Amino acid sequence: MPTLRERLTNYLNGDNMVSRLLGKAEEKTGIKKYYLATGSLCSLGLYLIFGYGASLVCNLIGFLYPAYRSIKAIESTEKVDDTIWLTYWVVYGVFSVVEFFSDIFLFWFPFYYLGKCGFLLWCMAPFSWNGSQIIYRRFIRPLFLKHERTVDSVVSDLGGQALNTAENAIRQALEGSVINSLETEKSK
Template sequence: MPSFKERLQNFLNGDNFVSRLLGKAEAKTGIKKYYLATGSICSLGLYLIFGYGASLVCNLIGFVYPAYISIKAIESQDKKDDTIWLTYWVVYGVFSVVEFFSDILFFWFPFYYLGKCCFLVWCMAPFSWNGSQILYERFIRPFFLKHHRTVDSVVSDLGGQALNTAESVTRGVLHTLTSSRTLLAREGGQQALPSTSQSKEQ
C-alpha cells in the first residue's frame, strides 16, 4: 500500500484543480509543488489551531469547493460524479446535525477545527475510500433502508396535515375578506342615502 507521501505526490502530479493551481505557483516561485502543498497544509493546520476565525475557514473549506465541483458535476454529462457529490452532501448534512450538539461540548478543544477540517477533506477526497463513501455505505445507507418506509409515512402524514391546514387558513381568510367587503358595501350604501335625499329636498 502506498505511503501518504506517495499518495500526495500522485495527487499533485494528477490532473485536478489543486495540481493546476500549485503548478502556476511553482512556475512563478520556482518552489516544487510538493513543498508548496506541505507548507500550505502546515500553515493551515497551525491557523486552525491558533488563528482567529477558524470556524469560518473550516466551513468554507467544507462548503465552497464541494459546491463549485457539484455545479460542475450537474452541468457535465457524466452521472457518476453526481452520485459522488450527492453522497458527500448527504454525509455533510448528517454531520452538520450531529455537530450542532457536539459543538457545544468540543468547540473549546484546541484541535477541534483542525480535526473537523481533516474530516471534511477526507469526505471530499478524490479517492474511492473517501469518508463520504465509507460513512454512507456503513452507516447512513443501512439506517435509511431500515427506516425509509416509516419516514415516508411520517412525511406523507405531515404533508397531508400541512395541506389541510393551508386550506383551512385560506378559507378563513377568504371568508373574512368577503364579510369585510359586504360590510363596507352596506356602510357605503347607507351613507349614500342621506346625501341623495338632501339633493331632492334642494
C-alpha cells in the same frame, strides 16, 4: 504502498486544478509546488487550531468545493459522479444535524475545527474509500433501510398536514379580506 509524500508529489504533478494553480504560483515565485502546498496546508492547519473564524473557514471548505463538484456532476451525463456527490451531501447533512446538538461540547476541544476539516476532506476525497462512501454504507444506509417504511409514513403524513394547514391559512386569509372589504364598503 507509496508514502504520503510520494502521493502528494504525484498529485501535485498530475493534471488537476490544484496542480495547475500551484504551477502558476511556482512560476511567479520560484518556490516549488511541493513547498507551496505543504506550507499552505500547515498554515491552514495552524489557523484552524488558533485562528479567529475557524468555524467559518472549516464550513467553507466543507461546502464550496463539494458544491462546485456537485454542479459539475449535474451538468455531466454520467450517473456515477451524481451518486458520489449525493452521498457526500447526505453524510454532510447528517453530520451537520449531529454537530448542531454536540457542538456546545465539542468546540471546546483545541483541535476540533482541524479535526472537523480533516473529516470533511476525507468525506470528499476522490477515492473509493472516502469517508462519505464508508459512513453511508456502514451506518446511514442500513439505518435508513431498517426504518424506511416508518420514515415514508411520517413524511407522507407531514406532507398531508402541511397541505391542509396551507389550505386553511389561505381560506382564512381570503375570508378575512372579503369580510374587511365588505365592512369597508358598508362604512362608506
